[in-house]
Amino acid sequence: MTELNTALKNCPAPAKLNLFLHVNGRRADGYHLLQTVFQLIDHGDMLHFTLRDDTALRRVTDLPGVPEESDLIIRAARLLQAEVLRRTGALPRGVNIEIDKILPMGGGVGGGSSDAATTLMALNQLWNAGLSKQELMALGLPLGADIPFFIFGETAFAEGVGEALQAVSAPECWYVVIEPGVMVPTAAIFGSEHLTRDTPLVNITDFSSHSRTSGFGKNDLQQVATKLFPPVAEAVEWLGAYGDARMTGSGACVFSAVATEADADAVLAKVPAQWTAWKAKALKQHPLIGKFSAKL
Ligand SMILES: C[C@](O)(CO)[C@H](O)COP(=O)(O)OP(=O)(O)OC[C@H]1O[C@@H](n2ccc(N)nc2=O)[C@H](O)[C@@H]1O
Ligand SMILES: Nc1ncnc2c1ncn2[C@@H]1O[C@H](COP(=O)(O)OP(=O)(O)OP(=O)(O)O)[C@@H](O)[C@H]1O
Numbered sequence: 550m551t552e553l554n555t556a557l558k559n560c561p562a563p564a565k566l567n568l569f570l571h572v573n574g575r576r577a578d579g580y581h582l583l584q585t586v587f588q589l590i591d592h593g594d595m596l597h598f599t600l601r602d603d604t605a606l607r608r609v610t611d612l613p614g615v616p617e618e619s620d621l622i623i624r625a626a627r628l629l630q631a632e633v634l635r636r637t638g639a640l641p642r643g644v645n646i647e648i649d650k651i652l653p654m655g656g657g658v659g660g661g662s663s664d665a666a667t668t669l670m671a672l673n674q675l676w677n678a679g680l681s682k683q684e685l686m687a688l689g690l691p692l693g694a695d696i697p698f699f700i701f702g703e704t705a706f707a708e709g710v711g712e713a714l715q716a717v718s719a720p721e722c723w724y725v726v727i728e729p730g731v732m733v734p735t736a737a738i739f740g741s742e743h744l745t746r747d748t749p750l751v752n753i754t755d756f757s758s759h760s761r762t763s764g765f766g767k768n769d770l771q772q773v774a775t776k777l778f779p780p781v782a783e784a785v786e787w788l789g790a791y792g793d794a795r796m797t798g799s800g801a802c803v804f805s806a807v808a809t810e811a812d813a814d815a816v817l818a819k820v821p822a823q824w825t826a827w828k829a830k831a832l833k834q835h836p837l838i839g840k841f842s843a844k845l
Pocket of ligand 2: 615620621622653654656657658659660661662664695733735797798799800801
């Protein structure tokens with residue numbers, strides 16, 4: 550990350566994997582109560598922020614399928630700009646935001662949420678806004694259930710709708726991730742009449758004691774997603790030959806843990822040409838944690 554007075558370049562927005570995801574119930578407002586372990590991985594988007602001379606917030610990179618107005622990056626920037634105005638009475642300067650997008654949309658790897666979280670952390674620094682980590686997490690939650698986790702910035706056991714977070718240690722390993730080539734709409738999976746919503750609560754304090762190879766728990770969203778989107782089922786079946794393979798989030802991506810980078814390369818070499826696949830290392834911390842003066 551390069552830091553200047555007027556720009557913050559090369560700010561990473563890493564992906565996450567849900568090592569397991571249990572649906573335990575449904576709230577009155579329709580949102581689901583979950584238990585999950587979020588694992589950060591070293592594969593993600595890269596964002597670049599440059600101050601403007603006016604107060605406009607602009608995404609200067611075209612993102613097919615995501616109009617600038619509905620982009621979580623712009624919506625997050627607007628929220629923080631309004632919050633700073635509320636606190637100080639002065640509207641912060643506008644920003645041009647550039648993005649190198651590599652994460653698949655509707656992939657279950659949290660791309661949009663991570664972009665939004667990185668935007669909140671970077672602009673808090675660039676504008677010298679001084680919000681605490683907890684304040685940024687609360688600001689981001691209405692935009693997406695995964696945003697507080699990315700700002701929290703450590704492998705975490707999450708409860709509630711994903712906002713009650715507790716740091717846990719997890720196995721140090723590599724992951725092979727397959728993109729089955731479909732975009733899974735999160736709301737359709739949660740809204741399915743076939744979704745089971747009654748998995749008993751578990752108690753987790755140290756996730757590293759769970760075996761990397763056998764995998765803990767399950768992803769309750771997987772059964773619904775694989776029925777609606779056969780390519781997801783095919784990827785689970787193919788990768789399952791090399792270890793415990795499961796879907797992340799509401800899909801579509803499917804992952805399996807391996808011990809070393811060489812093991813990951815060996816699996817990647819065999820992935821059928823119809824799928825995009827990549828490897829990633831488990832991260833203990835978000836790369837931006839500790840980089841900014843607000844002690845995020
Ligand atoms: C499934 C996960 O990927 C796990 O990490 C996330 O909880 C989903 O997070 P997300 O993609 O940021 O989803 P949001 O944009 O917050 O919600 C999309 C839609 O999914 C449903 N939804 C989401 C999260 C949740 N705990 N219960 C839900 O029922 C709601 O219908 C919501 O309108
Ligand atoms: N910056 C962004 N990057 C990606 N998607 C965005 C962005 N802004 C808004 N979106 C919208 O959000 C939707 C979900 O995208 P995202 O990549 O976060 O899904 P996901 O990986 O399935 O997330 P999750 O694991 O949180 O469910 C996209 O289909 C897109 O319309």
